[in-house]
Amino acid sequence: MAADFSSTHFELFGLPQTFEVDRELLDSRFRELQRTMHPDRFASASDQERRISMQQATRINEGYGILKDSLMRGRYLLELGGYEFNDEHHTISDPGFLMEQMELREAIGEVRGSSDPLEKLGVIMGRIAADFDTLAAELKNQLAAGAATNHDVAADTLMKMQFFRKLDEETQELEASLEDELDHL
Amino acid sequence: MALLQISEPGQSTAPHERRLAAGIDLGTTNSLIASVRSGVAETLADADGDHLLPSVVRYTTEGPPLVGRIALDAETTDPLNTIASVKRLMGRGVGDVKSLGAHLPYEFVPGTSDMPLLHTCRGDISPVEVSADILRVLKTRAEQTLGGELDGVVITVPAYFDDAQRQATRDAGKLAGLQVLRLLNEPTAAAVAYGLDRGSEGVTAIYDLGGGTFDISILRLNRGVFEVMATAGDTALGGDDIDRVVAQWIMQEAGIGEDAGHGALRHLMQVARTAKEALTEVPATTVSVPVAGADDWSGSLTREQFDELVSPLVQKTLSPCRRVLRDAGIRVSDVQAVVLVGGSTRVPLVRSKVAGFFGRDPLVDIDPDRVVAVGAAIQADILAGNKPDDDMLLLDVIPLSLGLETMGGLAEKIIPRNTTIPTARAQEFTTFKDGQTAMSLHVVQGERELVSDCRSLGQFELRDIPPMVAGSARIRVSFQVDADGLLNVTAEEQVKGVQSSIEVKPSYGLNDREIETMLKDSMAHAQDDMEQRRLREQQVEADRVLEALEAALAEDGDQLLEAGERRRIDAAAAALRQAGKGPDYRVIRRAIEDVEQASSDYVDRRMNENIRKAMAGHRVDEFESS
Numbered sequence: 001m002a003a004d005f006s007s008t009h010f011e012l013f014g015l016p017q018t019f020e021v022d023r024e025l026l027d028s029r030f031r032e033l034q035r036t037m038h039p040d041r042f043a044s045a046s047d048q049e050r051r052i053s054m055q056q057a058t059r060i061n062e063g064y065g066i067l068k069d070s071l072m073r074g075r076y077l078l079e080l081g082g083y084e085f086n087d088e089h090h091t092i093s094d095p096g097f098l099m100e101q102m103e104l105r106e107a108i109g110e111v112r113g114s115s116d117p118l119e120k121l122g123v124i125m126g127r128i129a130a131d132f133d134t135l136a137a138e139l140k141n142q143l144a145a146g147a148a149t150n151h152d153v154a155a156d157t158l159m160k161m162q163f164f165r166k167l168d169e170e171t172q173e174l175e176a177s178l179e180d181e182l183d184h185l
Numbered sequence: 186m187a188l189l190q191i192s193e194p195g196q197s198t199a200p201h202e203r204r205l206a207a208g209i210d211l212g213t214t215n216s217l218i219a220s221v222r223s224g225v226a227e228t229l230a231d232a233d234g235d236h237l238l239p240s241v242v243r244y245t246t247e248g249p250p251l252v253g254r255i256a257l258d259a260e261t262t263d264p265l266n267t268i269a270s271v272k273r274l275m276g277r278g279v280g281d282v283k284s285l286g287a288h289l290p291y292e293f294v295p296g297t298s299d300m301p302l303l304h305t306c307r308g309d310i311s312p313v314e315v316s317a318d319i320l321r322v323l324k325t326r327a328e329q330t331l332g333g334e335l336d337g338v339v340i341t342v343p344a345y346f347d348d349a350q351r352q353a354t355r356d357a358g359k360l361a362g363l364q365v366l367r368l369l370n371e372p373t374a375a376a377v378a379y380g381l382d383r384g385s386e387g388v389t390a391i392y393d394l395g396g397g398t399f400d401i402s403i404l405r406l407n408r409g410v411f412e413v414m415a416t417a418g419d420t421a422l423g424g425d426d427i428d429r430v431v432a433q434w435i436m437q438e439a440g441i442g443e444d445a446g447h448g449a450l451r452h453l454m455q456v457a458r459t460a461k462e463a464l465t466e467v468p469a470t471t472v473s474v475p476v477a478g479a480d481d482w483s484g485s486l487t488r489e490q491f492d493e494l495v496s497p498l499v500q501k502t503l504s505p506c507r508r509v510l511r512d513a514g515i516r517v518s519d520v521q522a523v524v525l526v527g528g529s530t531r532v533p534l535v536r537s538k539v540a541g542f543f544g545r546d547p548l549v550d551i552d553p554d555r556v557v558a559v560g561a562a563i564q565a566d567i568l569a570g571n572k573p574d575d576d577m578l579l580l581d582v583i584p585l586s587l588g589l590e591t592m593g594g595l596a597e598k599i600i601p602r603n604t605t606i607p608t609a610r611a612q613e614f615t616t617f618k619d620g621q622t623a624m625s626l627h628v629v630q631g632e633r634e635l636v637s638d639c640r641s642l643g644q645f646e647l648r649d650i651p652p653m654v655a656g657s658a659r660i661r662v663s664f665q666v667d668a669d670g671l672l673n674v675t676a677e678e679q680v681k682g683v684q685s686s687i688e689v690k691p692s693y694g695l696n697d698r699e700i701e702t703m704l705k706d707s708m709a710h711a712q713d714d715m716e717q718r719r720l721r722e723q724q725v726e727a728d729r730v731l732e733a734l735e736a737a738l739a740e741d742g743d744q745l746l747e748a749g750e751r752r753r754i755d756a757a758a759a760a761l762r763q764a765g766k767g768p769d770y771r772v773i774r775r776a777i778e779d780v781e782q783a784s785s786d787y788v789d790r791r792m793n794e795n796i797r798k799a800m801a802g803h804r805v806d807e808f809e810s811s
């Protein structure tokens with residue numbers, strides 16, 4: 001018999017399996033679980049206990065990372081529902097969405113040349129965050145529809161969120177390097 | 186003692202002795218050791234009453250190495266045999282040293298791995314050995330003060346240390362004969378020392394500018410849990426660099442060339458440091474240095490001039506400050522307290538820049554030189570099991586992304602920076618040739634796209650892959666980072682279920698055999714001492730295993746075990762008790778393994794029971810309210 005790793009992340013944290021998560025509750029469950037299982041609690045224990053505690057603490061950290069992030073949580077819920085992602089072959093054919101992505105990319109490309117790059121970038125970042133949140137709200141409704149949910153539709157929404165996440169990361173990096181450049185002036 | 190902790194409050198537990206534990210701040214410039222005595226964590230002084238041990242080691246042709254102030258005094262007269270700031274070399278490669286080279290007045294020779302060795306009159310010595318020599322002195326100091334052998338220590342490292350630097354630090358501890366319970370990040374230790382767990386909650390920034398490293402960490406404190414949200418820094422920026430720009434200014438003003446010689450350059454650094462320290466108190470100071478073939482040069486350095494010289498260095502710390510906030514996903518206004526750590530934060534310009542950046546005055550009420558050691562001592566005391574009821578917990582992150590080299594020299598991230606540890610990722614690989622039985626993985630750490638811009642941690646050679654048709658093997662490689670931030674790699678072929686063996690070639694470290702050899706060399710009567718040492722280690726381990734087992738059985742043995750299982754465990758425990766009295770460490774080790782095997786299912790059951798208990802009582806009200 002091995003330690004019980006079969007439960008879902010929702011079960012591990014004692015939370016209902018829904019897209020909406022009570023963040024405060026999740027945080028406090030995380031702390032309680034780590035207080036019980038973290039390797040520091042087993043510093044003087046046998047090698048076997050130390051190994052299991054590290055595996056359990058790893059699993060708690062992984063579950064926390066997934067449940068606290070709407071994108072990863074949504075993806076995990078679909079996977080629990082039996083959906084198999086095939087990222088490389090999943091294409092989005094929503095022309096409005098594609099057009100917006102192009103516009104945003106163009107705008108980001110023009111940031112450096114503008115009179116106040118940080119100001120301009122700030123506006124773009126605000127728009128990216130708002131679009132991401134709108135999609136997350138759509139995903140919530142799609143997943144809440146339960147059995148009636150068309151998994152492909154929800155997966156499409158997740159893919160779009162993924163695009164915005166990527167833009168968000170890129171703009172963060174750009175912001176960091178712009179700030180550093182200003183520093184050296 | 187983990188198994189004891191599970192017991193209900195008030196239930197009697199086996200009486201156990203207080204374990205001697207200490208926290209060690211192994212610093213670039215100074216090192217300290219601290220311990221909890223009568224409930225108070227304090228740094229320990231040497232016979233002269235000094236708490237700070239200068240991290241300087243002098244090797245002589247005879248006798249043990251000289252460590253501390255006595256070595257520091259010889260820095261200018263015997264520069265090549267007197268090693269200072271060795272922390273900057275820990276886990277570094279020959280290439281890194283070359284880039285620092287102009288500043289380091291030592292003679293380097295290449296070692297077996299890419300790790301550089303220092304050429305001294307006592308032979309070629311690795312940075313790990315130099316650090317171990319410092320640790321030995323601290324160990325002796327603590328054992329004399331506390332009156333017994335240390336059971337375990339916590340050694341602190343900059344949060345921004347990479348895997349190679351951490352591994353080197355752990356190796357140094359091992360080499361010094363210390364049981365290293367944990368490598369603790371310096372900023373986390375500082376947070377603990379500030380007693381931020383007692384009452385205060387919220388988001389804290391720890392700004393740590395030491396002798397050779399800079400760290401900025403954001404921690405969230407909640408009911409005794411210290412959660413590192415993000416960390417950033419620069420492992421080659423610190424007080425040494427401040428001294429260097431001041432020394433360069435003096436050289437320029439006094440007309441001293443770069444060819445002044447090792448001794449003169451060391452002296453200049455000391456003069457620069459003295460001037461820096463003076464300027465924390467007074468607005469101007471007089472600097473004088475000897476000039477070869479001329480009269481001594483003397484001049485005045487004002488704080489304004491000094492600020493102008495070091496301003497670019499202090500400015501350099503602000504970029505990581507911004508990044509750490511970004512990574513933590515918070516704004517400056519979310520930070521509720523700022524703590525200053527490290528001797529270099531005494532520089533007034535540093536204080537004012539930090540206050541300006543965070544928009545609040547930083548906390549400085551604990552001596553910035555001692556705060557890290559004090560925090561480490563508190564953690565060591567808990568890890569050693571002296572405070573079973575304390576529920577303080579430190580959750581750290583991995584400071585730099587871990588990646589694998591892929592086609593075209595690109596680094597593919599497998600574990601992103603600021604992931605809470607312990608953490609693990611698995612990835613599958615396949616063979617590209619028929620019958621292929623081995624493959625190599627290159628693990629790197631860093632944020633850059635190109636492997637050549639990241640730090641190489643090592644080559645992992647997978648062997649014993651069962652021969653199959655190209656592309657049909659499925660080798661699952663698991664990357665596990667433990668609570669110390671150290672990486673461990675395992676691999677298994679999925680189709681046939683064969684465990685592949687992995688040979689690690691650390692890029693800059695020592696392998697286990699090298700450490701073993703050094704341990705042997707460091708002992709006068711190698712073989713005998715080694716046997717004695719192993720025997721003692723196994724006896725201690727046997728006692729620990731038995732003590733934990735008995736406490737567990739008393740608590741829930743009757744509920745969780747069937748009669749047959751219980752008999753098997755009791756028999757193995759009895760055998761171990763018998764073996765523990767014997768002279769052969771191998772027999773004891775086998776007996777320990779037998780006990781662990783017999784109780785394996787039982788331990789699993791207890792762990793699961795633990796999780797169940799942690800969550801019990803929540804589920805009911807949780808689901809009712811939702």
